[in-house]
Amino acid sequence: MAGLHKSEFTNPVINWVDSRLPIFTMMQKEYGVFPTPKNFNYFWNFGALAMVNLMIMIVTGIFLAMNYTPHVSMAFDSVERIMRDVNFGWLLRYVHANGASMFFIVTYIHIFRGLYYGSYKAPRELLWIIGVVILLLMMATAFMGYVLPWGQMSYWGATVITNLFSAIPLVGDSIVTWLWGGFSVDNPTLNRFFSLHYLLPFVLVGVVFLHVAALHVTGSNNPLGIEVKGPQDTLPFHPYYTVKDSVGMCVYLLVFAVLVFFAPDFFSAPDNYIPANPLVTPAEIVPEWYFLPFYAILRSVPNKLGGVVMMFGAIAVLFVLPWLDTSPVRSCKFRPIYRQFLFLLVISCIVLGMVGAHRPEGIWVVLGRVCTAYYFLHFLVILPILGKLERPLPLPESISRPVIAGGGGPLPGGAAAKPMEKV
Amino acid sequence: MTATAPGSHGGAHAGQEVTKRDFLKLVAGAGAAVGVGAMAWPVIDSMNPSKDVLALSSIDVDLTPIQAGQAITAVWRGKPVFVRHRTPEEIKAAESVPLSQLIDPQADKARVKPGHDQWLVVVGICTHLGCVPIGNKPSDNRGEFGGWFCPCHGSQYDTSGRVRHGPAPANLAVPPYAFETDTKIKIG
Numbered sequence: 001m002a003g004l005h006k007s008e009f010t011n012p013v014i015n016w017v018d019s020r021l022p023i024f025t026m027m028q029k030e031y032g033v034f035p036t037p038k039n040f041n042y043f044w045n046f047g048a049l050a051m052v053n054l055m056i057m058i059v060t061g062i063f064l065a066m067n068y069t070p071h072v073s074m075a076f077d078s079v080e081r082i083m084r085d086v087n088f089g090w091l092l093r094y095v096h097a098n099g100a101s102m103f104f105i106v107t108y109i110h111i112f113r114g115l116y117y118g119s120y121k122a123p124r125e126l127l128w129i130i131g132v133v134i135l136l137l138m139m140a141t142a143f144m145g146y147v148l149p150w151g152q153m154s155y156w157g158a159t160v161i162t163n164l165f166s167a168i169p170l171v172g173d174s175i176v177t178w179l180w181g182g183f184s185v186d187n188p189t190l191n192r193f194f195s196l197h198y199l200l201p202f203v204l205v206g207v208v209f210l211h212v213a214a215l216h217v218t219g220s221n222n223p224l225g226i227e228v229k230g231p232q233d234t235l236p237f238h239p240y241y242t243v244k245d246s247v248g249m250c251v252y253l254l255v256f257a258v259l260v261f262f263a264p265d266f267f268s269a270p271d272n273y274i275p276a277n278p279l280v281t282p283a284e285i286v287p288e289w290y291f292l293p294f295y296a297i298l299r300s301v302p303n304k305l306g307g308v309v310m311m312f313g314a315i316a317v318l319f320v321l322p323w324l325d326t327s328p329v330r331s332c333k334f335r336p337i338y339r340q341f342l343f344l345l346v347i348s349c350i351v352l353g354m355v356g357a358h359r360p361e362g363i364w365v366v367l368g369r370v371c372t373a374y375y376f377l378h379f380l381v382i383l384p385i386l387g388k389l390e391r392p393l394p395l396p397e398s399i400s401r402p403v404i405a406g407g408g409g410p411l412p413g414g415a416a417a418k419p420m421e422k423v
Numbered sequence: 424m425t426a427t428a429p430g431s432h433g434g435a436h437a438g439q440e441v442t443k444r445d446f447l448k449l450v451a452g453a454g455a456a457v458g459v460g461a462m463a464w465p466v467i468d469s470m471n472p473s474k475d476v477l478a479l480s481s482i483d484v485d486l487t488p489i490q491a492g493q494a495i496t497a498v499w500r501g502k503p504v505f506v507r508h509r510t511p512e513e514i515k516a517a518e519s520v521p522l523s524q525l526i527d528p529q530a531d532k533a534r535v536k537p538g539h540d541q542w543l544v545v546v547g548i549c550t551h552l553g554c555v556p557i558g559n560k561p562s563d564n565r566g567e568f569g570g571w572f573c574p575c576h577g578s579q580y581d582t583s584g585r586v587r588h589g590p591a592p593a594n595l596a597v598p599p600y601a602f603e604t605d606t607k608i609k610i611g
Contacts, residue, residue, distance in 0.1 A: 163553040184501035
């Protein structure tokens, strides 16, 4: 018989289990002593926050599904019943609804953190690509979830988004009919969206597992964007970063609580409190805020297929981002020119969000087109060219050096040496 | 393919020889692919319209209560169908547009039944992404061309239901319909 895993745990029960299935060893290796760069700033909290958010969504979602009826004649009423009759139903629903917004806030910050500090660059390309897959899954899941209450926005959002596929030449109409299960958005559509909205979060959990696994192979990036050179550059994940993540989580939960208890409908469109009516499109139809920039890109192109291609292209370009950025320097801290272009990208994304929320008239059409152009210009032209032209600032020798030289920073020099002994 | 069949005499076959076992591997692989495909199709096809959805019916629409300048919305196949009683000015406007000015060129004559110029029957779904354009009520914003205006992405249609402005690529579809009497039509 092959030998058992040699467990180092002294507790006899843990040792017995760990010798046969080394989960305790794995947890200790990946989350306990896992060497983490010691110069993280608070932008490195958002991955953990997204993970927590996913768990919140799954838990509240499972319990909401116990009281929700995915049928066109009862969906809206069953949500109102959750609000009025189910114990704490209002809390579950508001946490789930605002949780989606929080999820996208946290994820968008996570993404721009990656963009700023070059976290997508070698050797973290696959980590980044898995992340883009996660973003796509999140969007699909959020879209289908928003359809479930069967309000006006639910219905018309479903109609518009599924109709995107009709822009595909030749097979477009067949695909749309297949997605609908009929000739318009109706009960078969609602029914299948419920099924898929339940399924996709678990796919998401699987892909997040791969995301974390890939991260733990390459190790985390850090604000300086230089590699860890030795134990003096790192701290064990626990307790140093478990505690730092906890601080971030308190702030996150504070914001979340303010939304849920004081402004539960801040992010939602009032029209979704009107039951779906297939014969009347609301005059002001807008998607959820976290889709607005992409919606604005769709509308900025005066051609149906062109708009759809550009909208999906806005995500597709992220898949190849690691190969579009030709600069060998990761962090924007040392890329003075690129940093300004990146801020322009952030601004254009925010403006696109505002454009998406307004009618396509007057100045909003112009702004939408300019920002759409900049979005693609940034990734396809500026990034590849600038990497070759820009002269980066000198990089520090190591992660450890600036931390200690800067008067201690978050850690006194003495503490910085200790992890070496532990590892 | 260089692997030799294990168990054959001494395993010392010449590298390139195709053995019976290679053929069996190929057939087994192909068989598995066909099996998986045969299982995948029912799963995919189960999402296509079911028999109850396919059991379409046609509907009759009575035209007598619709005044000139007004339109009504009928429901057919879960979709809105606009039935509009056009005024002589609207018919004239629709007929006088040169085809060269249209995004999706189609004469007004081709969109109405002969002898029933005043009745325009179109599927009330914007050909862009499927919203219902507004303009049935005289008080609605009908857009610059006096037909319909889609609030979703700003497409505009004229008094013949033809797209004139915005992202929509095609005219509002004309469903199959026929006049049963002068005041009644059958859609479908």
